Amino acid sequence: MTKTFIPIPLRASYTLRNANLPACLVKMPEAMLFAPSQEIVKADILIDEGRIAAISPAGTAAPESGPDVDGALLMPGMIDCHAHLDKAHIAPRAPNTNGDFAGAALANNEDRSVRWTAADVRRRMEFGLLSASAHGVVAIRTNLDCHDRQASITLPVFCDLREEWSGRLELQANALLPLQAFLADGAVELVNRVAELEGSIGSVLKAKSSSGSRSVENAREALTRLFRLAAERGLDVDLHVDETDDRDSRMLAEVANIAVQEKFQGTVTCSHCCSLALQPQGVVDRTLDALSAAGISIVCLPTVNMYLQSRAIGRTPTWRGVTLIHEMKARGLRVAVAGDNCRDVFHAYGDHDMLDTFSQAVKILHLDHPFGDWIKTATAAPAEIMRMDGSFGVLAVGRKANLILTRARNYSELHSRPQSDRIVLRNGKPIDTTLPDYRLLDDLMRPLSRNEL
Structure with a gap:
C-alpha cells in the first residue's frame, strides 16, 4: 500500500475532519455549510461502509472520529x-x-x-x-x-x-x-x-x-x-x-x-x-x-x-x-x-x-x-x-466514497504542483496509487518493418 500523507483509518466508519471541498460540488442545503459566493468550503465528511454518510460543518465531528486533514482539498473522483x-x-x-x-x-x-x-x-x-x-x-x-x-x-x-x-x-x-x-x-x-x-x-x-x-x-x-x-x-x-x-x-x-x-x-x-x-x-x-x-x-x-x-x-x-x-x-x-x-x-x-x-x-x-x-x-x-450523474461527479450523502484527497488546500496550490502524493479512495478505502511501469509494454513497441507496412 502506498504511504499516504494522512493516515486513513481502515475501519468501516470514520470521519475526515476539517477538509476543504469545492463548494459547487457539494449537494446539500447551502445554508448548512456556506454562502453561495464561496469557492471552497470547510466540512467534516463521515464515511461509513464505503459511502458518504454525512457532510457537516467543519468542527462538528468529535476528534476521535477520524483524522484532521488540515484543510486538504477533497474532490469526487x-x-x-x-x-x-x-x-x-x-x-x-x-x-x-x-x-x-x-x-x-x-x-x-x-x-x-x-x-x-x-x-x-x-x-x-x-x-x-x-x-x-x-x-x-x-x-x-x-x-x-x-x-x-x-x-x-x-x-x-x-x-x-x-x-x-x-x-x-x-x-x-x-x-x-x-x-x-x-x-x-x-x-x-x-x-x-x-x-x-x-x-x-x-x-x-x-x-x-x-x-x-x-x-x-x-x-x-x-x-x-x-x-x-x-x-x-x-x-x-x-x-x-x-x-x-x-x-x-x-x-x-x-x-x-x-x-x-x-x-x-x-x-x-x-x-x-x-x-x-x-x-x-x-x-x-x-x-x-x-x-x-x-x-x-x-x-x-x-x-x-x-x-x-x-x-x-x-x-x-x-x-x-x-x-x-x-x-x-x-x-x-x-x-x-x-x-x-x-x-x-x-x-x-x-x-x-x-x-x-x-x-x-x-x-x-x-x-x-x-x-x-x-x-x-x-x-x-x-x-x-455520460448519464452517470446519479453515481459520480459530486459530493453527496449516500454516494460511494470514491474520492481524491490532495495535500493542496485551495485551487492555487492544486494547480501549482502535480499532486503526485494524492490519496485515492475507492469505497472509502485508500488504493495503491503506484503507476504501471512503461517497461510492461516494451515487447509491444517494436517498430514495424518495411514488409509489414
Whole structure:
C-alpha cells in the first residue's frame, strides 16, 4: 500500500475532519455549510461502509472520529468523457514524424491495420486503465475505432475489460466509423452491436459547409442517417467536430440543425470544435444559437488541441487550438474537458490523469480569476454527459466514497504542483496509487518493418 500523507483509518466508519471541498460540488442545503459566493468550503465528511454518510460543518465531528486533514482539498473522483484507450501508448512504435494531424492519421492507420490484435489492444487499454485508476479517475468514455474488421477485434476486448473493471472504474464505449460508412448497409450491424453494449455512436466531421458542395450534401445525408440509426435504438451521439484550423469548416452548426430537424431525444456531444474560435463573430453567434436550441454538450480537449493545432515544422504556433468554452458556458451549454489521446500518434504525451488535464485546462483556457465552478468540467458535467450523474461527479450523502484527497488546500496550490502524493479512495478505502511501469509494454513497441507496412 502506498504511504499516504494522512493516515486513513481502515475501519468501516470514520470521519475526515476539517477538509476543504469545492463548494459547487457539494449537494446539500447551502445554508448548512456556506454562502453561495464561496469557492471552497470547510466540512467534516463521515464515511461509513464505503459511502458518504454525512457532510457537516467543519468542527462538528468529535476528534476521535477520524483524522484532521488540515484543510486538504477533497474532490469526487474525476471523469474522462473523451478518451482513446484503443490508440493509447503506440507513439514509441508508430512515430508521427511531423507531429501534425495528417501525419497522425497516416501513422495510426498503418499501425491499426497491422498491429491491433486483441492481445495488443487489451494490454494497451489495460495499461491505461491502471494509470487512470491510480490517478483517481472513476469513469471513462472511450472512443473505439470500428473501421472495417477492427470492431470485431476491439469490441469484445472492451466488453471483457468493462466487466473486469466494474466497481473500480466504469467504462463506456463510443464506436467511431467514417461518416460515409453510415450510408452503407454494414453500419446497421455495427450500430446494433453498440446498442447491445449500451454505448454511443460517433464519427469525425470536417467540411466547408458554407460552400453548399455535393460533398457537404453527402455529409448531411450520412449524418442524418447516423442520427436516425441512433434514435431507433435509443443511443446517444458523440461526435468529433471541426478539429481543424480551417475556418471554413462549419459542421458544428450542421450537427445542431440536424439534431433539431430529427427531433433527436438522446444526448448529443460534440468534441474539439476548434475552428469555431477562428470564425467571424456573426458565424459564431449563429452557431451558438443553434447549439443552444439543440441542447448540444461540448467537450474541449485542451492538451491535444493545443498540441496538434497550428503545428508546422519550423514555425511557432500562433493560437491555442481550443474552442470557445467561455462563450458556450455563458449560453447555458454543458461544457466539459477531457484527456483525449494519450502517448499515441495524435498526442505523444499524457498519463490518463484527469486532475492533470483539468489543471492544464485552467491555464490553457483561463478557467480562473475567478475559479468559480469550472471544476465541474472534469466532474459533474462529464457525469451528466455520460448519464452517470446519479453515481459520480459530486459530493453527496449516500454516494460511494470514491474520492481524491490532495495535500493542496485551495485551487492555487492544486494547480501549482502535480499532486503526485494524492490519496485515492475507492469505497472509502485508500488504493495503491503506484503507476504501471512503461517497461510492461516494451515487447509491444517494436517498430514495424518495411514488409509489414
